[in-house]
Amino acid sequence: MTEKSRYLEGVEKKDLFAHGHRACGGCGQALAARLVHDAAGENTIACVATGCLEVFSSPYPDPSWRIPFLHSLFENSAAVASGVEAAYKALGKGPVNIIAQGGDGSTADIGFQSISGMFERGHNVLYVCYDNEAYMNTGVQRSSFTPYGARTTTTPTGNRTRKKNLPMIAADHGIPYVATATVDDFRDLQQKVKKALSIEGPKYIHILAPCPLGWGHHGELTVQVCRLAKDTGLFPIFEIVDGKLTNVRKIPVKVPVEEYLKLQGRFKHLFKRGVPAKEVAEIQEIANENIERFNL
């Protein structure tokens, strides 16, 4: 059988991040978190920064975590994970998978220095960023991952800056493994997590995790939105192993960005007058640059 998702071979489903969490229906981050931890397996410690993931998964007395879970502040999940790793080393225990994780706010803005420090010191930690392109937990404020043209509560007329390219920044730290993934291709995502955990040293995986509430699309479209983000070229899928760009996902059929933008309420203002606003051309330009840069 040749169908793409015919067999679930090589795919893990252990529900280590279990049901009963308070995420919205169709939450991309909840889906991503489950996929990541199922791939990592039971021998894992999750160090989670403040954010949606922590808020919806950890209320007492019924958290969703079936593995050790450590909540830290917004800015220091990477630092805490570094400490956990150092403690295990000092105690002579392990090996154990340590996954530091946070949303795009804690990764790109507030916790950036601690991540940079973790990369630089070379801790054996995987950092997973769930990128939903704004501070969704606190009510959809702009972050440095918010894409150009997107409306948030702090950029009501559309964001004026481009998205920070953290995967490349991480790669420039000289860490052994950087990858991007989305929740729609669960096989690819889980393979990347497994591959990352098999490598010694700091690793970074950037996962696009749509937020139906903040992005203004219906929960059922989470996977489709991810797919369009990839196929328009706005979210390139690649791996950087030892500084070399590899495994770039080629776009099978290139899709104009309008199709991606029109699904989402946060870009609705760009199509208000019946014709696409000039920002749409700019966003298309960003996609084209990505396509050229990564040879998608």
Next chain:
Amino acid sequence: MDKLPLGLALDLRNVVPYKTGSWRTLMPVNIMHTPPCTQECPAGNDIRGFLRTLAEKKDYEEAWHVLTRTNPMPAICGRVCPHPCEEGCNRRDFDSPLAINSAERAVGDYGLEENLEHKKLIAARKEKVAVIGSGPAGLSCAFHLAKRGFKVKIYEAYGEPGGMMRYGIPSYRLPNYILRQELENILKLGIDLECNVKVGVNIPMDQLMQTYDAVFLGIGAQKGMSVDIPGEDSKNVYTGVEFLREVNSGKYMNVGKDVVVIGGGNTAMDCARVAKRLGANVSVVYRRTRVEMPAITAEIDEAMEERVMFRYHTNPVKIISDDGKVVGILCVQMELKEPDASGRARPVPLPGSESVIPADTVILATGQSADYDGIEVQKRDGKWVATSETLMTNVDGVFAGGDVVLGLETVSAAIGQGTRAASAIEDYIDGSVESRLSRPPVIYSKDLNTYYYQKKRRFEKEALPIHMRLKHFKEIYPPLDPEAIIDEAGRCFSCGLCFNCGNCFMYCPDNAVKISPKTGLYEFDLDFCKGCGLCAKECPCHYIQMTLEK
């Protein structure tokens, strides 16, 4: 208290999760849809079922049993059916439809090779049913009744069973041994067969109605209709049915050098191709054009490949004979005018366009009718039997089906009618009202999420080269490769029924899709499902749908 593992301050591993199912306004449900192939199939075959069995289990035997639940003659239908299922296939809008007909033939052939036997559903019952005619309708009705335990006896007017399949379909399309084996297999269910008995002539209809609890009338359309033209009583003028019957009975026909076939239906095509194999130059004379021809497209194509001449817009006026034997046929050119009652363009003769086509044999394949000798039933249009919705005629306890009801139709249509009549007869005998089984809704391409399917080439059966075909009456399509058929079955979308792709299972953000420990299928954990609809959206075959919460 147990010592906590390193890293745990609170042991919350065995908590009772918070039931998020109460948030839901929409609820996912599994709804099995009717795939368009089954919808289009006149016999109502479970096409998706047998293709998925082939693809998943690679099990021809089980596929044969799935197929023969509705159709007792897969090897025959796999050869002669014009496969409307392929017209319906949702894959048509994606790349190209599945080669369902070839798959059916491969499964049927496997059944014959391995001598697979039909299974009876229930033990014997005492009620008896008579079936008149052993064509596809009669056999199908007898088959389904016998499976349900009835005592069935078939009366056949000719020397061998099979009806039009035996005497109407030439053996290059349907080899005789295939027909015989498949019929024997049906008769093994304990069906009695009496040949050379013409009901109404050799045995009165009343006697049957008294001896049996019900009678099924599947006499077909065995009588060729003549066109009213002068000279049709000459020697070497045959009706199509007559001609095919003679050839299929194994009689050598000396047709001469030139043969003219009049008509554009399936019988005309069969006659033309048979005459071609007998060594003649064949022209088909038809008064409209190819577009209006009622024959199956593939057959017209094959006839053209075999160098049968087609003369369109031509109407016979007179058969010219010399010393009582045909020498030619006088034809007139026609012009097409506004459509008539049948929706086809109305041909009008062009004055002064008469011409003579030389002919040693003329075959009139311009229509057939049923032979009602000694059988009194109410008819519609004076030609075909009028039946109620349950296929009962105006005579209580006498049911009818097949060509005698439908007019000139296909083998699969007759099988479908036989199946329906069998259910109606069972209901009639049991005294229960027919429960009208409503089918689940049909699913069309627009409902599918085709992202998860891959484009793949369609399996094409290969015909013998034309010069080889015309030398003999052997089948023009050699046996099919079973492995290639399994590959082809793998192309099936499984429209409207889960094929365990695992999308719902993997994509649910709330882990609310579980594998049922009882059935091994996916099921929803409604305690936790928030009703986001992601599973329904990403279900490739539209098996999952969202409905309003109760």
